[in-house]
Amino acid sequence: MTYEKQKIALIANALVEYFLSHNAKGLTLSILEDEKQISILLQIGQVTLSDKSMDELKHYLYMERQEEMEEYYWHLLGNDFETEEISLIGMMVDEATVTSVPPSLTIELIRYL
Amino acid sequence: MTELTKKHHQLNKNRKRNYQFILAFPFLLFLMAFLIDTPGEIFHGLIQIVLSSDILLVDYLEIGGLGATLVNVSVLCFMTVTLAYCLRVKLSGMLIAATFMTIGFSFFGKNIFNVLPMYLGGYLYAKILKIEFKNILVIIMFSTALAPAVSELAFGLPLPYYISIPSAIAFGAFCGFVITPLSANIISIHDGYNLYNVGFSVGIIAIILNSLFKSFGLNLVPQLLLSKEYDLFFELLLGSFFLFFLILGFCLNGYTFRGYRRIFQYSGKLITDFTQLEGYGITFINMGVMGFLSMIFVFLVGSNGVYNGPVIGAIFAVSGFAAFGKHPKNVIPILIGVYLAGVLKIWDSNSTSFIIAGLFGTALAPISGRFGPIVGMIAGFLHVSVSMNVGAVHGGLNLYSNGFSSGLIASLLYPLLNTLIPPKKS
Numbered sequence: 001m002t003y004e005k006q007k008i009a010l011i012a013n014a015l016v017e018y019f020l021s022h023n024a025k026g027l028t029l030s031i032l033e034d035e036k037q038i039s040i041l042l043q044i045g046q047v048t049l050s051d052k053s054m055d056e057l058k059h060y061l062y063m064e065r066q067e068e069m070e071e072y073y074w075h076l077l078g079n080d081f082e083t084e085e086i087s088l089i090g091m092m093v094d095e096a097t098v099t100s101v102p103p104s105l106t107i108e109l110i111r112y113l
Numbered sequence: 114m115t116e117l118t119k120k121h122h123q124l125n126k127n128r129k130r131n132y133q134f135i136l137a138f139p140f141l142l143f144l145m146a147f148l149i150d151t152p153g154e155i156f157h158g159l160i161q162i163v164l165s166s167d168i169l170l171v172d173y174l175e176i177g178g179l180g181a182t183l184v185n186v187s188v189l190c191f192m193t194v195t196l197a198y199c200l201r202v203k204l205s206g207m208l209i210a211a212t213f214m215t216i217g218f219s220f221f222g223k224n225i226f227n228v229l230p231m232y233l234g235g236y237l238y239a240k241i242l243k244i245e246f247k248n249i250l251v252i253i254m255f256s257t258a259l260a261p262a263v264s265e266l267a268f269g270l271p272l273p274y275y276i277s278i279p280s281a282i283a284f285g286a287f288c289g290f291v292i293t294p295l296s297a298n299i300i301s302i303h304d305g306y307n308l309y310n311v312g313f314s315v316g317i318i319a320i321i322l323n324s325l326f327k328s329f330g331l332n333l334v335p336q337l338l339l340s341k342e343y344d345l346f347f348e349l350l351l352g353s354f355f356l357f358f359l360i361l362g363f364c365l366n367g368y369t370f371r372g373y374r375r376i377f378q379y380s381g382k383l384i385t386d387f388t389q390l391e392g393y394g395i396t397f398i399n400m401g402v403m404g405f406l407s408m409i410f411v412f413l414v415g416s417n418g419v420y421n422g423p424v425i426g427a428i429f430a431v432s433g434f435a436a437f438g439k440h441p442k443n444v445i446p447i448l449i450g451v452y453l454a455g456v457l458k459i460w461d462s463n464s465t466s467f468i469i470a471g472l473f474g475t476a477l478a479p480i481s482g483r484f485g486p487i488v489g490m491i492a493g494f495l496h497v498s499v500s501m502n503v504g505a506v507h508g509g510l511n512l513y514s515n516g517f518s519s520g521l522i523a524s525l526l527y528p529l530l531n532t533l534i535p536p537k538k539s
Contacts, residue, residue: 063389068202071248072297073384076305079514091384 004038004113010077012040012090018079018086019044020052024105034093037094038111040113046103047053056086058098061107131393132198135212138354139187139194146187150180159184163226166269167261169509170466172221174340182422186219189228193254199246205388206396206437207408211254213433217426218257222464222512227260230282234289249293253325254310256292258513259285262270262322265333265510272467274445276303286368288318304531305383306483309430309476312516313524316507319517323508333508339465347420348408355404357431358397366394373398380482381438381495388436396436401451403430403435406444407472414452418468427472434475443489444475450493460501470500473515484530495522 012029019027019042020102025067031038068084070092090096095110156180165176173182193215197208215223239246267281268273296314306369307313326333363370372395379385387396407428408439411418418424431439451471455462462468474496481489499518511517 061391064203066203066205066386066389067248068205068251069207069247069384069386071244072252072293073305075297075299075301076383084379084382084390087386088384089388091386091389 003074006040007077008040009075009076011050011092011111012042013079014085014089015040015042015109019047019105022047022049026086027034037113040093040107040109040111042062042107044067047105049105055097055101060084061087061090061093061096061098061109063087065094065102066091067110120188121174122302125500127145131204132194135204135209136191136194139190139217141361142183143187143191145437146183147158149183150178154178155180155184158182159225163223163264164268165264166336167222167227167494168269168336169171169261169514170221170339171336172339173224173339174183174220174343174422175270177500179343179346181282182220186223186224188214189219189223190216192225197247197250200245200250202247202250204388205251206388207251207384209388209400209436210397210433211251213429215254215257217429217433218260220426222259224264227246227263227285228257230263230285231256231259231289231292233282234286235293237286238290238293252296253289255296255513256315257291258312258315258511258516259288259318259526261512262288262510270331280534284322288315291318299463300383303527305522306354306515306527307476307520307523308381308383308434308478308481309473309513309516310383310517312476312511312513313520315513316420316503316511316517316520319507319511323506323510326508333455333510335509339419339423342418344539345421351404351408351420351425355401355408355432357401358404359401362394362397362399362401364394365397366392370398376440377442378438379438381440381443381481381485382479383438385438385479386436387438399440400432400435402441403444404432406441406448407431410471411449411468414448414455414462414471416467418463419465421465423469424472427469431472431475431530432446434478439475439478443478446481446486447477447488447493447496448476448488449473449486450495451497453490454494456499458497460497466501467497470497473513474500476513476516476519480526480530482521484526484534488530490527492522492526 024044024047028043030041040041093109094112099106158177162173162177162181162185194212200329202208231253235249235265236246239249263281263285267278267283268275294312295492300310313511368390374392376399411424460467472492479495480492496519499521503518504514
């Protein structure tokens with residue numbers, strides 16, 4: 001996998017930046033790797049997202065993985081806080097789980113190797 | 114099976130059906146070609162097209178005739194779409210945009226010979242880096258913007274063909290090889306605010322090549338070979354084509370246009386894939402709407418401008434990118450800026466160069482979508498001036514000349530505006 005480590009770092013960075021821009025507090029990031037996949041787990045102690053923002057977040061993260069997109073566009077990650085940019089994260093991961101227990105939020109992203 | 118996986122299966126099923134819709138168009142053009150011209154005329158026309166110089170601005174309708182041009186368009190479209198289908202590339206907004214760019218530029222610059230070396234280079238790149246070729250196929254489709262350079266090297270130099278043709282193939286393969294890393298890095302300059310990013314990257318290669326040509330005393334002469342006699346034919350054909358997309362989108366969207374306005378919320382910056390964000394129905398409706406909007410622009414700004422190869426190509430480019438970022442809200446301010454440039458500046462707004470500069474200027478739609486309509490108008494206004502002058506720098510070797518100029522504008526405006534206007538929080 002080309003630039004795998006850089007891509008994971010950018011995904012994590014973009015996700016953290018997105019939530020910091022939404023005044024999230026108490027962020028904990030874990031990255032776990034085995035021979036089949038890499039998991040990114042972001043736990044947020046406190047964040048306030050409107051219902052619309054939450055729906056959009058899920059919509060974008062639940063997008064289908066598109067390897068054709070990532071080969072060309074992965075450099076765009078983390079340069080902007082625009083919500084659409086989250087869709088690029090969605091296109092770069094195979095599984096996404098968003099668990100909200102207000103005010104906390106947990107996001108788990110899995111990228112197959 | 115998780116909910117996520119189920120959704121993916123549904124999308125993949127839809128993609129197969131939608132591939133068939135896309136493939137219907139080249140099939141139809143191929144049939145039309147043989148109804149219009151004889152096989153002999155088509156063959157002769159294709160030879161003329163392949164051997165012609167493709168330095169901007171050349172219209173294959175003028176060089177090879179209607180039948181041969183339609184065959185050229187249909188073969189290139191059929192080849193690329195079939196390749197994408199066989200490689201199981203997902204029918205994303207990016208692929209639709211690349212396919213429409215291929216269709217459009219097959220009217221003026223891309224032909225069945227001069228695009229192939231780039232595919233060879235891309236294939237070698239994928240092999241050496243051990244990545245799947247399908248992952249870079251769409252970028253290679255875009256990289257064929259350098260097709261005129263391949264033709265010029267093959268047939269335009271005072272060298273025997275046994276030297277010039279292999280040199281042209283080697284150059285084209287080199288371009289196909291370098292375009293993926295080059296474009297992927299250059300995109301950071303404007304952060305995805307120029308939709309024709311490959312045009313920006315290819316422009317750099319074209320400038321270097323043109324400079325090399327000049328260093329050896331080879332000065333490329335700009336051309337202006339344009340057809341006039343197929344105007345009504347293409348007005349009707351394009352009108353029917355975009356109406357088909359509107360109806361198709363309407364049907365796929367559950368026999369309603371409901372939800373179309375949601376598309377206006379997106380800035381359109383790379384990557385805004387409407388097929389994924391809003392579904393194929395809304396995407397096809399938007400492609401139809403943007404096709405008609407482009408035709409209205411040609412009618413109003415171009416004082417009922419002539420439908421020749423470049424104008425047809427520019428309309429297809431706008432419609433194709435309506436699957437990948439463009440929508441009326443972010444495009445209309447750009448077009449207004451172009452219109453104002455036509456009123457205030459020295460150029461004849463009825464000319465093909467001006468009309469296509471305006472249509473291709475919509476590559477800056479994300480600037481308008483992100484920073485507002487006033488900035489969009491300024492971007493369109495600036496784009497015309499740069500676009501009308503930048504051809505001299507790359508010698509007409511970059512088919513996506515407007516992509517290069519919009520890249521320059523976006524690279525200037527984005528960092529400045531992003532500092533002055535902080536990103537919004539949703």
